Amino acid sequence: MSPQSATPNILISAAGEDADWKKAMVERLPDANVATTDDDYDPATIDHALFWKQPQGLIKTLPNLKAIFSLGAGVDHVVSSPSLPADIPVIRLEDAGMADQMVQYHLYAALHFMRDFDVYAAQQAKATWTQHDVARISKCRVGVMGLGALGAAVASALSNLGFAVSGWSRSMKAIDGITTYAGEDAFAEFLGQSDILICLLPRTPETEGLLNSAALSHLPKRAAIINAARGAMINEADLLRALDTGHLRGAFLDVAVTEPLPESHPFWDHPKIRITPHIAAATRIEEAVDQIAQNIHRMARGETPSGLVDRQSGY
Numbered sequence: 001m002s003p004q005s006a007t008p009n010i011l012i013s014a015a016g017e018d019a020d021w022k023k024a025m026v027e028r029l030p031d032a033n034v035a036t037t038d039d040d041y042d043p044a045t046i047d048h049a050l051f052w053k054q055p056q057g058l059i060k061t062l063p064n065l066k067a068i069f070s071l072g073a074g075v076d077h078v079v080s081s082p083s084l085p086a087d088i089p090v091i092r093l094e095d096a097g098m099a100d101q102m103v104q105y106h107l108y109a110a111l112h113f114m115r116d117f118d119v120y121a122a123q124q125a126k127a128t129w130t131q132h133d134v135a136r137i138s139k140c141r142v143g144v145m146g147l148g149a150l151g152a153a154v155a156s157a158l159s160n161l162g163f164a165v166s167g168w169s170r171s172m173k174a175i176d177g178i179t180t181y182a183g184e185d186a187f188a189e190f191l192g193q194s195d196i197l198i199c200l201l202p203r204t205p206e207t208e209g210l211l212n213s214a215a216l217s218h219l220p221k222r223a224a225i226i227n228a229a230r231g232a233m234i235n236e237a238d239l240l241r242a243l244d245t246g247h248l249r250g251a252f253l254d255v256a257v258t259e260p261l262p263e264s265h266p267f268w269d270h271p272k273i274r275i276t277p278h279i280a281a282a283t284r285i286e287e288a289v290d291q292i293a294q295n296i297h298r299m300a301r302g303e304t305p306s307g308l309v310d311r312q313s314g315y
């Protein structure tokens, strides 16, 4: 990348948290000019944008943008914008305090199924006191889709706890204690040995609707699904069908196609579904602004930023 001007002019649009991000950014980069969309700023001067679910059309008002930073791990909210020029670098957050939270979320959710807490919740509703054998954790096979900053941390933590863990990604990975698979050709085999399937893929044209009836049919009978990635990766009607026919035992969902999940949505009342409101892992502002500041410095030196999105693959 070619070197950039020394004083960055930064615009923040952070879905209601603009003031917190501005304060943190000003503290971390005191020499930069930092504005939010509520401030009086000249769009022509803005060269760096920090966005989380930015308003539609905002990008095309900024003619001199040199980089867009996502204030989350996902970049689908930026790369899906029709006005995003093809040559502007988009940079995502890498971990930024989210991996620990993802690990906690998935330990809880995986143990929910492994220790039959779903079964005991159903029993409690009927005042039933029946004990079941405790399965050996090493016999419980967990499959993690996506072995990036978050998926790899979750896979390793579950493996360290004793689960038999495999992972699936686009390119082949080597992670201690994890059986790895890569690419479409290995997808069915990977699914076939996932008693608990975890989805930590980015939302891209390739992953949208990936978990449909055909894919779910490859899962072992009474498998469970945990999705804290994006709702669009699961075909919701196909998921409901697989739960209702008994093919799947349950789903633990942090994300949905429409968020907030509409009040009338069938997921809310479904006895086999647990819902959380997109809280699996929140960006930690301090870690995030530090990562962004380091990348702004890297780009100013003409270096490639870390977390640069490959616009071809969309993540």
Ligand code: NDP
Residues within 6 Å of the ligand: 072, 073, 074, 075, 093, 094, 095, 098, 145, 146, 147, 148, 149, 150, 151, 168, 169, 170, 171, 172, 183, 200, 201, 202, 203, 204, 206, 207, 228, 229, 230, 254, 255, 278, 279, 280, 281, 282, 315
């Ligand atoms: P990364 O970009 O670090 O990792 C993505 C992983 O998915 C990589 O291993 C990649 O493979 C793999 N992948 C991408 N496309 C495919 C494909 N078509 N087939 C197989 N594997 C694929 O992402 P993160 O780990 O940082 O984040 C993952 C997602 O988690 C985010 O995109 C976001 O949607 C979600 N998220 C949700 C949060 C919540 O609170 N619910 C919070 C934070 C993130 P390869 O390694 O070969 O490139």
Ligand code: OXD
Residues within 6 Å of the ligand: 071, 072, 073, 074, 075, 281, 282, 283
């Ligand atoms: C993210 C998210 O992508 O919070 O960071 O979903």
